[in-house]
Structures are given as C-alpha cells and as structure tokens.
Amino acid sequence: MSIVNANIWLEDGLYEGGLFVEDGKIAKIGKSMPEADHVMDAKGDLVLPGLVDLHVHFREPGFTHKEDFYTGSCAAVAGGVTTVVDEPNNNPVTSTPDALREKMRLVQRKAAVDYTFSVALHEETLEHIPVFRKMGVNCFAVFDELGDAPTGMDDTGVLLDALSRVKEAEGLALLNCRESDLVVHITERLRGSGSGTLNDYNAHFPHVAESVGAAKRVLLSHAVGVKTHMREVSTLETVNVLRKLKHYMVGVTAEARPDHLLLNHENTRGLGPYAQQWTPVRRKTDNEALLGALRDGVIKVIASDHATHTEGEKERGRDNIWESPPGLPAVETMLPLLLTKVNEGVLELGTLIDAASANPAKVMGQFPRKGCIRVGSDADLVLVDMKMQRIIRGEGLHGKTKWTPFEGWRTRGAPVATYVRGVEAYVDGEAVAAPGHGVFLSAM
Helix, strand or coil, X not given: CEEEEEEEEECCEEXXXXXXXXXXXXXXXXXXXXXXXXXXXXXXXXXXXCEEEEEEECCXXXXXXCCCHXXXXXXXXXXXXXXXXXXXXXXXXXCCHHHHHHHHHHHHCCCCCEEXXXXXXXXXXXXXXXXXXXXXXXXXXXXXXXXXXXXXXXXXXXXXXXXXXXXXXXXXXXXXXXXXXXXXXXXXXXXXXXXXXXXXXXXXXXXXXHHHHHHHHXXXXXXXXXXXXXXXXXXXXXXXXXXXXXXXXXXXXXXXXHHHHHCECCCCCCCHHHHCCXXXXXXXXXXXXXXXXXXXXXXXXXXXXEEXXXXXXXXXCCCCHHHCCCCECCCCCHHHHHHHHHHCCCCCHHHHHHHHXXXXXXXXXXXXXXXXXXXXXXXXXXXXXXXXXXXXXXXXXXXXXXXXCCCCCEXXXXXXXXXXXCEEEEECCEECCCCCCCCECXXX
C-alpha cells in the first residue's frame, strides 16, 4: 500500500510526497514510490500519525450493552485513533490475573485497533503487580473505589506502598487528581439536601479537591521515583499547581480531556445527565487555562476518556442527577473538535499531534513504534482534510451510543481515512475495520 500526493507530518515538520507500507510498517518516505497493490491519492491532504488514546472504556467484559471492543474500535478509527489503553472498570473488574486473562481472550477476537490494558490496584492484591508485568501490562490504574467497592487507595500510606510496588516493576502509575474524602463529604451533603441538578453534580467535586489531590500525588510520585501519568486535569487551579511543582514532575505527565477543553457550565445548560462526567465539566476560564497549558507543555497529553452509557441509563438522571452514571462518548469526536481549534488558530497542529499521538505513545512506552511517521514505525495513519466541514450528530457516530454532548457543533477539519498497520480501517465515512485485526501491545 502507498499514499501519494500527501502533506505528511514528520517529526521535523511537513513533507510533500508519499509513503510506502510493507508488512504493516512504513518502508519508505519519498517523492517516488515502489509499485503497490493499493494506492491512495491524498490530493494534497494531510497524513498524520494515528492517535494514541491513553484512556478509553470499551466496556468489555460485562457492560457490552453500552459498547464492546469492536464497536469502540469502529468509533476510534472514525476519529483517527489507532491505539488505545482500555480501562479496568469492567465486570469483573480487571484487578486479578484471571480477570486480565479472560479480558485478553475476549478482546483478541474483537479489537480492530491496537491496544493494551490498564489494571486496577487494590490494597489486598498488590502482590499481583509482577504477574501483570509478566503478562505484558505495565499500566496500573488507581481509583478510590471500583464497582462500588473500596480499593484502599484513598489511604495515603497504602497509595505510597502501591506506587513503590509499581516503581519496582518498572510500571506506569495512572492517577486521578482527586482527594476522595473531600469529594465524598461534599457529595453526601448535596445528596442529603434533596436537590439533584447538573449544577449539584458539578459542585460535588470542587476545584480544591482536584488541586490538593494533584499536588499530593505529584509529590508522592516524586518521592518514590515512579513514572506517573496524572489524568483528567480540569481546572485552572490544578494547572497552576502543576506549574509551581514543575521541578517535582520529572517522570510525571498530565492529561486533559476534550470535554474539559471545550465544554463548560454555560454551553452545557439544558443537557442534564448528558453532560455528566466523573470529573465534572468546569468553567469557561478552566477551558482557557487548559488550552494554555497544552500550548506551553504543562499538559502533554489529550485523551478522550470515552465512557459510554445508554440513553435509558442517562435518562434516569433527568429528574435526579444522582440516579444516572457519569461518562460521555468522546473517542470519535475528539480529533474533529481539536482540528477545529487548529483552524481557529487556538492550537498549533504540532501541539495537537504531540499531545494526541507522540506523547501518549511515549508515556505508554510504545514510541517510536506508535505515535510518529518514520521508516520502521507501524503504518498507523490518518488522512485529514483540514477544510472539510461537518456537523456533529449523535445518530452518525460509529459506536453503540447515538448521543453526544456536542450535538449540533460545527467542525472544520476531519479524518477521511484511517489505517491500522497499513490496513484500511475507515474510509468514505464508514468504519471497515476487521474485528481481530488489532493486536495486543505487550510492554515486555
């Protein structure tokens, strides 16, 4: 397969020419290409490295009525995403070697994008960390509870022990900026008041609970020397904390989500549970602070946190927000929304590619196999028309969920074709990815 007449994003800038793919790898970049069985004429459009999404919930196993790994893969390639790290909050929770083994078995025949998993840490199962590493997983997610069951990680001493174990195993700690005792205290007060609006939900997780949680976790990670990725940064205050602690952030990266970059209290009025996220939507000033942090490198990663629920599940929160589950579909709309910001001059294209492709590949330890276009790298590619204008419609999404908080938003810039290791996975508005084409990315 070859792509010709393209503007290819290389690590040192744009290159006018083509590329040739052989055995799933980029074999040549140049002006002339060897004879190929399939030739894509890019007609001057951009060719970017496929996106690497460090944070998706493809719901396999246990919640496949919301999404499964194949439908999640279809949504991913429609959004230019070719590699994902899937979360552990399944049923059963992926926190034991047996649960991971079964998840691997199920996903292997469904994945159309390349993938790995994060596993959940529990106080009583930390001894499994070396086993997970031998199984090829190096991403360890820390939550205060999973499946409504406590993990013990809200105890600072236990958290320190967990980070030390991850360090010993040369793993990656995935931490949320969240001081859970403060969040629980305020949530109980709000729920006790009898009010259940989106505003109440947004208030349950105050800014100070995130900034305090971020500071503590950065300092703990620094003390241990563990490689850490801070997820779901959403506030101006947390950005300021990260800036002040920059000398403690060697080996620590931070992530923002597209909803925190773009949604706010004003533009989600009337959406109710359809704008309800685990880390809530914040203020417009927080949007601006996060975009600024992306531009200056305080935040190095954009990840979707694609977390779908059915409309019926969301509608339970229409009159009482506490009755619906938090989470939004995001993996398919992420790139068009961010390309729109590039067209508006808010983001540089290079900043977007670094944050959505190169840096996440580095964080998960898969660069330069993933996250860049160079000879020898996997041919994970997305062909982008920077002039294409679309209107986001839930009914047109390629996952199981047919709603979106971005309903009716106009975008400029869109993926028109996506390739996973040189195989066409999305073209002409259709996901044509083959289930089982995706491969597990072992960290060994």
